[in-house]
Amino acid sequence: MGIGSIIFLIGALIFILVAAIYAVIQKDLIHAVIATSLISLALSLVFYILQAPDVALTEAAIGIALSTIIFIITIRNTKRYESE
Amino acid sequence: MDLFFIIIISIISLGALFGLIRFIKGPTTSDRVVALDTLSAMLIAVLVLLAFIFDRYIYIDVSLIYAVLGFIGIITIARYLEGGI
Amino acid sequence: MQIFDYIGYFLISVGAIFLFLGGLGVFRMPDFYTRVQAGTKASTLGAMSIILGVGVLQPEWFVKTLVIVIFLAIANPLSSHALARGTHKAHQKPIVKDEKIEDAYEIAEHKAEEKNIK
Numbered sequence: 185m186g187i188g189s190i191i192f193l194i195g196a197l198i199f200i201l202v203a204a205i206y207a208v209i210q211k212d213l214i215h216a217v218i219a220t221s222l223i224s225l226a227l228s229l230v231f232y233i234l235q236a237p238d239v240a241l242t243e244a245a246i247g248i249a250l251s252t253i254i255f256i257i258t259i260r261n262t263k264r265y266e267s268e
Numbered sequence: 269m270d271l272f273f274i275i276i277i278s279i280i281s282l283g284a285l286f287g288l289i290r291f292i293k294g295p296t297t298s299d300r301v302v303a304l305d306t307l308s309a310m311l312i313a314v315l316v317l318l319a320f321i322f323d324r325y326i327y328i329d330v331s332l333i334y335a336v337l338g339f340i341g342i343i344t345i346a347r348y349l350e351g352g353i
Numbered sequence: 354m355q356i357f358d359y360i361g362y363f364l365i366s367v368g369a370i371f372l373f374l375g376g377l378g379v380f381r382m383p384d385f386y387t388r389v390q391a392g393t394k395a396s397t398l399g400a401m402s403i404i405l406g407v408g409v410l411q412p413e414w415f416v417k418t419l420v421i422v423i424f425l426a427i428a429n430p431l432s433s434h435a436l437a438r439g440t441h442k443a444h445q446k447p448i449v450k451d452e453k454i455e456d457a458y459e460i461a462e463h464k465a466e467e468k469n470i471k
Contacts, residue, residue, distance in 0.1 A: 188273075188274045188277075192277060192281075195281060199284075199288065202288065202292075203288075203291075206291075206292060212297075214297055214345070214348070215297065215300060217345075218291075218297075218300050218301060218304055218345070219291075221304060221341055222291065222304060222307065225304075225307060225308060225311055228311075228330070228334075229311060229314070229315070232315060232318065232327070232330060233318070235322075237324075237326060237327050237329070237330050240330050241329060241330050241333055244330060244333050244334050244337070245333055245337055248308070248334070248337060248338055248340075248341050249337045249338075249340040249341055252340075252341035252344060252345070253340070253341065253344050256344050256345060256348050259348075260348060272362070276365060276366070276369045279369045279370070279372075279373050280369055280372050280373065282373060282376070283372050283373040283374075283375060283376025283377065284376060285376070286376040286377055286379060286380035287376045287379055287380070287392075289380055290379045290380050290388075296385065296440075296445065298385050298389075298436065298439075298440040298445065299385055299388060301436055302379060302385070302388050302389050302392045302393070302433075302436065303379055303392070305392060305393060305396075305429075305432060305433060305436070306375055306376060306379050306392040306393070306396045309372070309375070309393075309396035309397060309399070309400045309425075309429060310372050310375075310376070310396060310399075310400070312400050312404075312421070312425065313368060313372060313399060313400040313403040313404065316403065316404045316407050316418065316421070317365070317403060317407065319407075320407045320410065320411065325413075325414065328414065328417050328418070328421070331404075331421055332417070332420065332421055332424070335421050335424040335425045335428060336424055336428070338428060338432075339428040339429065339431055339432035342432040342435070342436060343431075343432055343435045345436075346432075346435040346436045346438070346439035346440075347435070347439060348439075349436075349439040349440060349442075349443050350438070350439035350442045350443060351442070351443070
């Protein structure tokens with residue numbers, strides 16, 4: 185693993201950190217769900233750089249399709265905005 | 269890693285940074301979903317490029333899964349915005 | 354064999370520039386409807402170009418990269434079209450500076466609502 189891969193890995197981890205902080209402090213739950221999908225996208229890249237393509241494949245399939253659908257159906261049946 | 273690929277991935281990462289800024293700033297929900305769509309297309313390209321750099325044939329399968337399944341979540345959010353999921 | 358290397362590197366460079374322009378368009382455009390066209394068209398072309406460039410550089414991988422390009426060409430415009438349709442049905446208006454165009458847009462929306470009621 186060269187120095188370029190390490191710099192790229194640190195960039196992906198900072199990306200995850202920004203999206204996670206945004207998902208925690210956001211009051212609108214739909215925006216938080218989109219931020220969760222973004223976390224899954226960058227986490228798949230991290231697993232990929234760490235030479236684990238099977239974990240990255242599972243993370244991609246579950247994170248971007250399945251968990252988004254389940255969260256959206258749950259929000260449809262409850263409230264969209266977090267109460268104060 | 270070759271110098272050429274470092275420059276290419278740096279250019280794509282700069283584009284991804286603009287997408288992240290639009291995701292944080294964007295006034296409505298639809299702007300954030302557009303940023304997610306753009307970042308997803310960028311990730312598919314970067315995964316294929318990294319498979320070429322690492323020289324492993326199996327690594328392309330992750331990108332194939334992203335290309336097949338990536339649009340389902342965005343269509344779900346769009347149907348929720350439309351009001352008829 | 355040398356000419357295929359040049360073609361592959363050229364395709365990868367063009368794809369990287371188009372992906373960067375897609376991100377810049379998402380950042381700088383003033384309105385949702387312009388953002389969706391800048392973001393999805395440019396990024397689709399960039400991703401397809403990079404994947405085809407890798408397929409040209411490694412001729413054993415060409416079939417699988419072609420499959421990825423075909424799936425990308427089906428799925429990415431589909432999702433952007435569904436998103437634009439959903440946003441339009443949620444009554445989000447575009448930014449227009451000309452008053453005539455704004456009036457025409459409101460008249461068209463009114464007609465569509467009347468047709469829906471009937």
